[in-house]
Amino acid sequence: MSQFITEEDVAMECRGLHKYLGEGEMRVHVLKGVDLQLRRGEVSAVVGPSGCGKSTLLYLLGLLDQQDGGQIxxxxxxxxxxxxxxxxRLRGEHIGFVFQFHFLLPEFSALENVMLPMRKLGRLSEQEMRSRASELLHEVGLGQKIGRRPSQLSGGEQQRVAIARSLSNRPSVLLADEPTGNLDVANSMMVFDLLTRLAKEYRQAVLIVTHNPDLAERCDRILRMEDGLFVP
Structure with missing residues (x-):
């Protein structure tokens, strides 16, 4: 990406982000003034030891938790x-999620699972939602399995449904927490390649938390976190 970054290139930013967990003597300063800029079309990996604040950061950026200081x-x-x-509202309009566990609803088909974020946002008609969900499932190679329930799909296929679901509202930011953690090597690479290819096609900013060094090395940028801060 060019070294000249415009406001239009920046999909998400945080400045001076702080987060504490626990109370009293057990209170821990988990994030200690984190600055981060996520750019459209760029895939970034956050790596670091367990407990350093990676997942806490992801949940704050996903607006699933509230920071104790700083601005997003x-x-x-x-x-x-x-x-x-x-x-x-901002989460529905701008942010997509892919987690280690796909969290598909077992009673719904692949098509219906992909439609769920669109239903929540409430901007499309029933036919538009079905058309969009079908298109995304074709994109991830599951066009022939749109009517199947999660129990009728393999682990890799279920995670591909989760990717399609994360893209359903055309988010500008995609946050992924160990998205290949439950998959074998072949499926991990397939899911990662699919995730990054679609993100670049849609010009999304992608942030992946991972313990997998092979996946991290294939990202555009590696951010190393230690003790609540990014380090060189």
Whole structure:
């Protein structure tokens, strides 16, 4: 990517992010003033030892938790503190998630699982949602299995459904927490390649938390975290 970064290139940013966990003597300073800029079309990996703050950072950026200090902006808009309604709206409009566990609803088909974020956002008609979900499932190679339930799909196929679901609202930011952690080597590489290819095609900023050094090395940027801060 060019060294000249414009505001349009930046999908998400955080400045001076702090987070504490626990109470009293057990209170721990997990994030200690983290600065981060996520750029469209760029795939970044966050690596570091367990307990260094990687997943905490991901949950804050995903607006699933509230920071104790600092500012997050997404899509050029500062995220207001302690306003659940605003967080829900920004999350639905801008952020997609892929987790280690796919969290597909077992009673729904692949198509219906991909439609869920679209239903929550409420901007498309039923036919538009079905068309969009079908298109995404074809993109991830599951066009012939849109009617199958998760129990009828392999682990790799279930994670590909989760990727399609994460893309359903055309988010500008994709956050992935150990997205290949439950897959074998072949499926891990396939899912990673699919995730990064689609993200670049859609010009999304992707942040992946991983303990897999092979996957991290294939990202555009590696961010190493130790004791609540990024280090050189």
């Amino acid at each position: 902006s997404v899509g050029g808009e500062d995220v207001p503190p302690n306003k659940d309604g605003a967080h829900t």
